[in-house]
Amino acid sequence: MPPTRGGLVPRSNFNCYPNTNRLRHGKFGDVLIHRLSQRGVSRTSRVRTEEQRLRDIEKIKEYRHLENQIFTHAASGDYDPALFQLTTKLLRLNPEHYTTWNVRRRCLISSLFTKPPSQQRSNVQGKASDDGAHEPDIAVLKSELSFTIPLLMSFPKSYWIWNFRQWILSQAILRLGVAAAREMWHTELGLTSLMLDKDQRNFHAWGYRRILVDRLQSPELGGKSMAEDEFAYTTKIIRRNLSNFSAWYHRSRVISRLLQERAAERQERAAFLDQELDLVRRALDVGPEDQTYVRHEIDKIKDLLDDYNDVKWIYQALLEYTLILERLGQRARDEDGLGGLKQAWLTKLRTLDPMRAGRWNDIEKQIQLGEARK
Known part of the structure; x- marks a missing residue:
């Protein structure tokens, strides 16, 4: 002040x-x-x-x-x-x-x-x-x-x-x-x-x-x-x-300046953000008692699609969060509509980023494995 x-x-x-x-x-x-x-x-x-x-x-x-x-x-x-x-x-x-x-x-x-x-x-x-x-x-x-x-x-x-x-x-x-x-x-x-x-x-x-x-x-x-x-x-x-939210917020303020100072090109930025997403995934690998939080995050991310329906990271985050719910043993309920949306999100990812076809194939296998267990 x-x-x-x-x-x-x-x-x-x-x-x-x-x-x-x-x-x-x-x-x-x-x-x-x-x-x-x-x-x-x-x-x-x-x-x-x-x-x-x-x-x-x-x-x-x-x-x-x-x-x-x-x-x-x-x-x-x-x-x-x-x-x-x-x-x-x-x-x-x-x-x-x-x-x-x-x-x-x-x-x-x-x-x-x-x-x-x-x-x-x-x-x-x-x-x-x-x-x-x-x-x-x-x-x-x-x-x-x-x-x-x-x-x-x-x-x-x-x-x-x-x-x-x-x-x-x-x-x-x-x-x-x-x-x-x-x-x-x-x-x-x-x-x-x-x-x-x-x-x-x-x-x-x-x-x-x-x-x-x-x-x-x-x-x-x-x-x-x-x-x-x-x-x-x-x-x-x-x-x-991993659950130190203040540290995550501080980190989010630093990242944009960091990438700018590194003069990172598009591919470098993508690789950097992929690493960050992996770190976020580990942070969200939570216990069953936290399923409400994960569902809340999915709802907030889905709202972004109204304005940004061609951003890869949104669809990827939605898939990752939904798979986290399945790993927690909380299968997507029919009223959630998440089961059918997973394939739609994956199709969109294949269109937006065809260079990562191998990764999308791995995610599709995870989806199929989850469906088989139901």
């Missing part, structure tokens, strides 16, 4: 996530529930002693006092280091408090960073490395990234933490030389790999990774294409877990 005027993230962008509205102003009891749910602890009721109840009330009072201190201090317009320290305390208690993240941004801009971004960037334009003048900003930026790591580990799906880290990295581009900024962004890419090792389906981390890759490839960071690297990364992830 790009910074707006003053380097802050607009509040309206945060309001698009209504599920966190209950934490917006940091109700301490809700924060405790949120922390428990993030750790997989069920929200069971418990009997509290009077002593425990009084301790909880005291904690809530302290939290609200801290929150009021921040609001009062910020209202004065003095975004000094003292206010910055208050935000540190509150965010460690409740990293979902987006107003405090914005206050922290203002503190960094007003009292902790050294120069305005425009002046800072103009002084280093064209340089490949940074001199000692940037050390204070580098220290602040790295400190902020370090501050959010334990929060991210406890709340790996918090929008506000991911957004703040992205904002810090954007400040690195504005304030540092290319070499130092690129190193910081590249280190962040390594962090996403670690996060995805911990939870391979964390779509926040996958989305963040795409942002990082896009910027690392950009001229402002002296970048070059990372399509080959990202394709290899998704291959590793998918081989580890």
Whole structure:
């Protein structure tokens, strides 16, 4: 998310996530529930002693006092280091408090960073490395990234933490030389790999990774294409877990650029996509409990024929999915109409791609074998 005027993230962008509205102003009891749910602890009721109840009330009072201190201090317009320290305390208690993240941004801009971004960037334009003048900003930026790591580990799906880290990295581009900024962004890419090792389906981390890759490839960071690297990364992830849908989506975004950069001709593209289809087939070699998903995919692919009735890949996918159902032991029911359609799809494939007659003959044998078993 790009910074707006003053380097802050607009509040309206945060309001698009209504599920966190209950934490917006940091109700301490809700924060405790949120922390428990993030750790997989069920929200069971418990009997509290009077002593425990009084301790909880005291904690809530302290939290609200801290929150009021921040609001009062910020209202004065003095975004000094003292206010910055208050935000540190509150965010460690409740990293979902987006107003405090914005206050922290203002503190960094007003009292902790050294120069305005425009002046800072103009002084280093064209340089490949940074001199000692940037050390204070580098220290602040790295400190902020370090501050959010334990929060991210406890709340790996918090929008506000991911957004703040992205904002810090954007400040690195504005304030540092290319070499130092690129190193910081590249280190962040390594962090996403670690996060995805911990939870391979964390779509926040996958989305963040795409942002990082896009910027690392950009001229402002002296970048070059990372399509080959990202394709290899998704291959590793998918081989580890074929049902990682986020990895498949990431891979789909990389493939078109990869083929373009390889200057692949028609035959090379066809061979490449055949390999991808084989990988998809292995991913769809699922158990009987997943037959509903396969049927749903067949219905969606059939809808494509209304607009693209001369595309080979559609007919091939329909045949492959139907054969998967048969391997699962779920014979095509009469009401599905799949039994008769298989031969029609195969005939269309022979017309569209006569060069692969041997392959179509093999598929026809599979169809005949399946019919014989009925």
